[in-house]
Amino acid sequence: DIQMTQSPSSLSASVGDRVTITCRASQSITNFLNWYVLKPGKAPKLLISAASNLQSGVPSRFSGSGSGTDFTLTISSLQPEDFATYYCQQSYNSPYTFGQGTKLEIK
Amino acid sequence: EVQLLESGGGLVQPGGSLRLSCVASGFPFSIHVMSWVRQAPGKGLEWVSSITGSGVSTYYADSVKGRFTISRDNSKNTLYLQMNSLRAEDMAVYYCAKEDPIVGRVFDYWGQGTLVTVSS
Numbered sequence: 001d002i003q004m005t006q007s008p009s010s011l012s013a014s015v016g017d018r019v020t021i022t023c024r025a026s027q028s029i030t031n032f033l034n035w036y037v038l039k040p041g042k043a044p045k046l047l048i049s050a051a052s053n054l055q056s057g058v059p060s061r062f063s064g065s066g067s068g069t070d071f072t073l074t075i076s077s078l079q080p081e082d083f084a085t086y087y088c089q090q091s092y093n094s095p096y097t098f099g100q101g102t103k104l105e106i107k
Numbered sequence: 108e109v110q111l112l113e114s115g116g117g118l119v120q121p122g123g124s125l126r127l128s129c130v131a132s133g134f135p136f137s138i139h140v141m142s143w144v145r146q147a148p149g150k151g152l153e154w155v156s157s158i159t160g161s162g163v164s165t166y167y168a169d170s171v172k173g174r175f176t177i178s179r180d181n182s183k184n185t186l187y188l189q190m191n192s193l194r195a196e197d198m199a200v201y202y203c204a205k206e207d208p209i210v211g212r213v214f215d216y217w218g219q220g221t222l223v224t225v226s227s
Binding site: 032034036038041042043044045046049050055087089091094095096097098099100101 | 111144146150151152153154166168169202204207210211212213214215216217218219220
């Protein structure tokens with residue numbers, strides 16, 4: 001199975017900060033990397049597919065980059081609604097594994 | 108608007124069975140691959156199972172193979188997960204998810220989940 005490792009596991013930041021979350025795959029997954037956000041009691045939401053493809057309706061402050069084994073999710077200016085847990089997922093090979101999550105908290 | 112509504116979760120003893128349902132609306136259900144993804148308490152997300160639009164092909168994580176069965180009733184726009192021989196490690200919130208038809212294995216819409224508790 002492909003292992004997905006996210007860093008950091010948790011992150012404290014302030015509204016307006018720029019934050020970057022990293023996801024590393026145990027082998028090359030080309031650009032088959034997706035990002036999701038989870039908020040308590042809500043349905044998970046797809047933010048970015050294929051490493052950098054922003055989903056319709058997702059604010060432009062979110063961006064994704066990377067290829068091969070190393071990927072990043074960047075939020076350019078944190079808003080109050082962005083404090084949540086973020087997961088990466090590889091869709092290159094079954095089983096389609098997720099990272100362990102990055103919890104973004106208010107400083 | 109795409110909507111996915113799970114139900115069927117609850118408390119079950121180890122070794123017991125449970126069937127989850129997910130009613131879909133807002134998209135042509137019968138042509139889309141559907142999946143179940145779970146999140147155990149304090150843990151990350153784990154893909155569990157997927158089924159093609161026709162229901163002919165099914166796929167499972169090794170952790171549930173032989174114990175869980177995914178199925179669908181396209182006439183009712185409903186996805187199912189039959190869970191047998193439940194273990195403590197199966198305790199989780201189970202999400203129903205629709206797959207992006209173009210990219211594949213990307214979960215573009217999710218339900219809010221249903222909680223399965225396995226305990227004696």
